[in-house]
Amino acid sequence: MRDDLQTLQQRFGARYPQWLLALLMVGSMAMVLASTSINVALPAIMQDFAIGLPLVHWLSTGFLAAMTVGLLLAAWAHSRFGARRTAQFGLLLFIISSLLALVAEATWQLIALRIAQGLCAGIVQPIAMVLIFRVFADGGRGTALGIYGLGVMLAPSLGPGVGGYLVDHFGWAAIFWMPLPMCLVALLAGQWLLPSVRERTTPRFDSWAFACLSVALFAALGFLAQAQRFALTDPSVWLPGFLALVAGVLFVLRSRRAAQPLLPLTLWQHAGFRSASWVALTLGLGLYGSTYLIPLYLQTVEGFSAGRAGLLLLPAGLLMGMASFLGGWLSDRLTAAMLLSGGLLVFALSAAGLAWVGQGASFLVLCFWACVGRIGLGILLPALSTGSLDILTADELAQGAGAITFVRQLGGAFGVNLLTFFLEWRHSAEGGDQLAQLLAFKQSFWLMAGVFAVTVLAAWGVKSSK
The missing domain is CATH 1.20.1250.20 (MFS general substrate transporter like domains)
Incomplete structure (x- = not known):
């Protein structure tokens, strides 16, 4: 059964917008917590895995880069699959990534899982703004946006404090299970509160441009990371830089010719x-x-x-x-x-x-x-x-x-x-x-x-x- 906002409003009554707003805040705050709380755990991770800043910073930048890329996927996924499926898929993948991080034995595994988490955050977060604009169309939108914004801003404030306490008492792994209760609440509540209707006409997704942009971003980050460790003439440095340049040029050329460019x-x-x-x-x-x-x-x-x-x-x-x-x-x-x-x-x-x-x-x-x-x-x-x-x-x-x-x-x-x-x-x-x-x-x-x-x-x- 496909539920649109009007159907859900009739089913849950006058308080449905408030319930939906609470759900959206919980889901978004979980994503923001994950993005900021990792920073207080970096010294502990560096010590446990015997690595330095040139490698450990990928836990932060990899998440942010993947989140940046995920933002470009969000509108298409929302239109193609509906808010419910998109959000639940993102939350479920985020939960799985967090659980796998608890048993990670190598740095590259943690980095890969953080990249997966960032992609989920980029896809899930924009859905909240779209739904707030739609469900509060008849009034109260400014107040709703203010409440939502305050909640999202509280998350990066609470994240390092709560995360730091947990790291001191339970180790760096606590950073990965800290957002899980909020993710589970959002995942389960979304089954009832999120609309599942899809758009009749889904805009074409430019997968070629998306691939070029993703390669350009991560290759450029790889170039900067390797340049901290090796000389510019080393293949591990200039190859990612060259790849980033080529992918970036291809993305620009593709975007100029596309009728509906990704960016x-x-x-x-x-x-x-x-x-x-x-x-x-x-x-x-x-x-x-x-x-x-x-x-x-x-x-x-x-x-x-x-x-x-x-x-x-x-x-x-x-x-x-x-x-x-x-x-x-x-x-x-x-x-x-x-x-x-x-x-x-x-x-x-x-x-x-x-x-x-x-x-x-x-x-x-x-x-x-x-x-x-x-x-x-x-x-x-x-x-x-x-x-x-x-x-x-x-x-x-x-x-x-x-x-x-x-x-x-x-x-x-x-x-x-x-x-x-x-x-x-x-x-x-x-x-x-x-x-x-x-x-x-x-x-x-x-x-x-x-x-x-x-x-x-x-x-x-x-x-x-x-």
């Missing part, structure tokens, strides 16, 4: 959208790069436990949610360029603060600078959405929203990779000892501060109707 490149003909994309790349770098770098710094340099490192990020995440609400309110009163510039500069100040404080700084001082950065990111998120879409036509809005999210995730995947590359390079250049590690982290924070400060130039190119 509409025509959007970047708008100067304002190009500027917004630079901001989105930087936002991804800051959002995921800082979540990766700060716990690692706290554990390897400051000697924090995983639980204490995660606890430091908890108030920062809560402030990010509050700042996002403030940013949304300000978006109706100030131009996108002003808000984007302000958010970028606030985060740059935070990164500079973390670079400036000396080793042995108090918990409160480190927490303060982390909170400042999250306030900047909270201001950026709604301003980027309004600023990037304000310049597009009505027909381009849906494509633009997906494209800017894709670019932001891309910034996260490559940002973490590039920060790891820079961190390892500076650690080696400074002598390779404990002092060199401290200096390398400080220089990495300075690098983030510089990137955010420079991106202000792009932010002023984002025009809006205000």
